[in-house]
Structures are given as C-alpha cells and as structure tokens.
Amino acid sequence: MKNKIVVFLIAAVLLTALPLFAGYFGQGWVRILALALLYVLLALGLNIVVGYAGLLDLGYVAFYAVGAYMYALLASPHLTENFEWIAQLFPGGMHAPFLLVVPLAAGLAAIVGVLLGMPVLRLRGDYLAIVTLGFGEIIRVFLNNLEHPVNITNGPRGIDRVDSMHILGFNVGKGIDIGNLFVPSVTLYYYLFLGLVVFSVVISHRLELSRIGRAWMAIREDEVAAKAMGIDTRNMKLLAFAMGATFGGVSGTMFAAFQGFVSPESFSLMESIMIVAMVVLGGIGHLPGVILGAVLLAALPEVLRYVAAPLQQMTGGRLDASILRQLLIALAMIGIMLARPRGLWPSPEHGKAAESKRAA
Numbered sequence: 001m002k003n004k005i006v007v008f009l010i011a012a013v014l015l016t017a018l019p020l021f022a023g024y025f026g027q028g029w030v031r032i033l034a035l036a037l038l039y040v041l042l043a044l045g046l047n048i049v050v051g052y053a054g055l056l057d058l059g060y061v062a063f064y065a066v067g068a069y070m071y072a073l074l075a076s077p078h079l080t081e082n083f084e085w086i087a088q089l090f091p092g093g094m095h096a097p098f099l100l101v102v103p104l105a106a107g108l109a110a111i112v113g114v115l116l117g118m119p120v121l122r123l124r125g126d127y128l129a130i131v132t133l134g135f136g137e138i139i140r141v142f143l144n145n146l147e148h149p150v151n152i153t154n155g156p157r158g159i160d161r162v163d164s165m166h167i168l169g170f171n172v173g174k175g176i177d178i179g180n181l182f183v184p185s186v187t188l189y190y191y192l193f194l195g196l197v198v199f200s201v202v203i204s205h206r207l208e209l210s211r212i213g214r215a216w217m218a219i220r221e222d223e224v225a226a227k228a229m230g231i232d233t234r235n236m237k238l239l240a241f242a243m244g245a246t247f248g249g250v251s252g253t254m255f256a257a258f259q260g261f262v263s264p265e266s267f268s269l270m271e272s273i274m275i276v277a278m279v280v281l282g283g284i285g286h287l288p289g290v291i292l293g294a295v296l297l298a299a300l301p302e303v304l305r306y307v308a309a310p311l312q313q314m315t316g317g318r319l320d321a322s323i324l325r326q327l328l329i330a331l332a333m334i335g336i337m338l339a340r341p342r343g344l345w346p347s348p349e350h351g352k353a354a355e356s357k358r359a360a
Contacts, residue, residue, distance in 0.1 A: 019190045030186045034258065036298035037193035038251055043278040043294035044200045044287070045247025050276065051285035052213055053240035054220025056129040058272050059116070059136025063245040065143060065267035066112055067105040067252025069153060072262045074101050075163040082151045098165045102253050109249025110242040117241035121234055124223070136272050144264040158263025165192070165257045173257075189258050196254070197291075200247060204287055207243070216240055217285075281333060283343030292345050297329070304328050 022029040042064060049057045073079055074096035080087040086094065120131050147155030164173025164185070172192060175185045207213045215236050218226040227233050256262050274297060282293020311324060336344060 015194060016191075019187045023184070023187065027184055027186050030184070030190055032299060032302045034186060034190040034193055036295050037190065037197050038255055038258070039275070039278065039298040040197050040291050040294040041193070041200055041247060041251045041254070042275050043282070043290050044197070044204050045244045045251070046275050047244075047279050047285065047287070047290045048204065048207065048216075048247070049240050049244035050279050051290065052208065052216040052220065053237060054216075055237060055240060056125065056276075057132045057241075057244070058129050058269075058276060059132035059134070059139070060244070060248060060275055061267045061269075061272040062116075062136045062139035063109040063113060063248030064252045064255070064271070065139055065264075066109045066245075067249035068256040068262045068266070069143060069159070069252070070105045070108060070249075071098075071101050071253040071256040072159040072162045073152075074104075075257070076159055076161050078154060078159050078161075095163055098163075098167060098253075098257065102250060105249040105253045106246045107249075109245040109252070113241040113243075113245025114238050116245075117238045121237055133269070133272070136267075137269060140264050140267050140269075143267070153264075156264060158261055158265075160261045162256050162260045162262065164260065165189075173260075193254060196250070201287060201291070208287070212236070212239065220285075277333060281336060281343060283346040286343070286345060286347035289343050289345030289347070293343065296344075300329055300332065301326075 019030045019033060022033060042060070045063075046057065046060045049055050049060070074094060075098070077093050080090055080094050116132065116135050120128055123131055143153045144156050146153040147157075153159065164171060166172070170176075172188045173185045175188065176183050215226070215231045218229065218231055219233055219236055223233055255266070259266075278294040278297045279290050280293070281297060282291065283289025307328065312320075340346075
C-alpha cells in the first residue's frame with residue numbers, strides 16, 4: 001500500500017510539472033498534452049462499452065459530437081443570429097454557463113446512447129460494429145446538412161466564436177498571473193482536463209469493482225451464461241451505452257470550449273476508429289493500458305511530424321506528409337499488435353489461463 005502511495009505521489013508531481021516543462025519548448029507541446037488528455041477521457045468512456053461490456057462500438061464519436069455541438073450552440077452567437085425569437089429572449093447573446101451545459105450535454109449524450117442501444121440489443125460482434133458505425137455516420141451527416149431550410153448547425157462551415165470556459169466567474173481562456181509567473185490558458189486547460197481524467201479513472205475503477213462492472217464482464221465473456229445466472233443483460237447493455245456516452249458528451253463540451261470552433265470534420269469515422277484503437281492497443285478492459293494507448297496514439301501523430309518531414313524532403317515532395325504519418329502510425333500499430341496481441345499493458349490473467357501460464 002505504501003509503495004502505491006509513493007507511486008501516486010510521484011505521478012502527481014510529474015503530471016503537474018509536465019506542462020511547465022513542455023512550455024519551454026513552445027505552447028504547442030502543451031496543447032498536444034491537453035488534447036492527449038481529452039483522448040484519454042474518450043478512451044475511458046469507450047472502455048466501459050468495449051472493455052467491460054464487450055460491445056464493439058464504432059460510432060462512439062457521435063456522443064463526442066453531441067456534447068461539442070450542444071456547448072457550441074448554447075455558448076455562441078449562432079442561435080441568436082439565426083433565430084429572432086431567441087435573440088429577443090437573450091438580447092445580450094446566448095452565453096450559457098459552462099457548469100450548466102456540462103450536465104445537460106452528459107444527460108443528452110446518455111439519452112442518445114440509450115436510443116442507440118435499444119435497437120441493437122440483440123446484435124453482437126461484427127453486426128453490432130456495422131450498426132454503430134452507421135449510427136456515427138448518420139450523426140455526422142446530420143450535422144453536415146442541418147443548414148437548410150433552417151440553419152441549426154451551420155453545415156460544413158461549423159460554428160465559431162464559441163465561448164471559452166467560465167468557471168465560477170473565472171475565465172479559463174485568458175490565463176492567470178501567479179506572482180511573477182504567467183500561466184497561459186492552454187496550461188489551465190491541461191490542468192482542468194487532468195482533473196477530469198483523474199475523476200473519470202476513479203469512477204471507472206469503482207464501476208469495475210462494483211456488481212454492475214462484474215455483470216458487464218460476465219456479459220462480455222458469455223452472454224448466454226450471464227442471462228442464465230439471472231443478470232438482466234438488456235438493462236446492463238443499455239446502462240453500458242449510457243455510461244460510455246456520458247463520458248463522450250462531457251469530452252465534447254471540453255473540446256468545443258478548448259477549440260472555440262466545431263465542425264463535422266472533427267467527428268469523422270477515422271476519429272472513432274482511432275479511439276477504438278486506443279482501447280485495443282493499450283489493453284482492453286485494463287485502465288492503465290487504456291490510458292497508455294490513448295496517450296501514445298494521441299501524441300504519436302504529432303511526434304511523427306518530425307519524421308515525416310525529412311522523408312518527404314528525401315522523396316522530393318512526392319509523398320504527402322499527412323498520408324506518410326498515417327502510414328507510419330499504421331505500421332507501428334501492426335507491429336505492436338503482432339508482438340503483443342493483448343495490448344501494450346493488458347489486464348493480468350486470472351483463473352485457468354493464469355494457472356496454465358504458470359505451469360508452462
């Protein structure tokens with residue numbers, strides 16, 4: 001127990017000092033760290049659906065989009081500029097408090113998660129993956145086309161001028177002065193996202209050890225056996241979809257406030273695939289592995305910029321740097337999965353599997 005406390009304290013000090021150290025090399029690196037924490041939050045949410053309940057969801061980015069657009073609509077001039085009756089109700093512009101929008105976005109995402117889960121309760125495996133993939137694309141297409149005849153989402157142009165976070169009267173988007181030290185807004189966002197990740201890890205860990213978590217894992221291993229033991233598999237699946245969607249909705253509000261702009265391009269199929277890859281690459285159902293996978297896959301594209309640019313110059317510019325980066329990421333993922341099929345940091349094996357391993 002003492003060793004764990006020491007490890008946690010060292011990790012806390014390192015994570016607290018990390019943005020201050022990265023800031024010496026430019027605020028762009030701090031921004032990468034903040035976005036990596038957002039992806040950790042998304043991966044933790046998807047881990048509830050995929051890792052605990054064993055439901056392959058390829059449309060998870062839809063909940064991310066729901067949260068982002070809800071915050072963008074309620075905390076920007078878009079609605080007041082396009083709807084006169086809203087402008088009359090809010091003559092000073094609609095700038096909903098951040099602490100009000102977050103629970104609303106979480107609740108709406110949970111409702112959308114339940115609506116997705118209800119039609120697919122009897123599906124599993126590849127069939128479930130195809131249906132959820134289609135659901136994610138439907139949400140993106142809706143966001144891309146809800147401009148005519150009534151302009152709700154501003155179509156492919158997206159929504160800009162989104163308010164930054166205001167928490168208890170404090171504007172996170174402006175930075176603060178602490179004595180002679182100025183802390184930029186991107187660093188403040190990093191600390192906010194870090195706090196959310198820690199809170200989410202605690203929730204996920206408690207869920208894993210609870211009766212609900214054990215019921216999810218029983219469904220994951222054998223749904224027929226779980227139903228025979230008296231587990232209400234229908235409600236457990238719906239709860240998994242709702243809980244995972246809640247994480248996605250909260251992440252979306254953070255993303256919209258952090259970026260100040262949202263568009264359908266940010267919620268493409270590739271984003272869903274990357275989030276699934278984070279969970280699988282790190283270790284399905286194992287919180288440390290999921291966090292490791294999310295950090296690596298979120299930071300790897302930025303690190304590979306420094307590898308792709310020289311390779312592009314060597315080929316005389318005939319290779320596109322962004323495509324080359326995707327190729328390098330794919331090769332790295334293939335290599336890792338061939339070397340470690342259960343992920344970089346898989347959960348420890350129990351029962352017969354562990355006994356057979358020790359005997360070997």
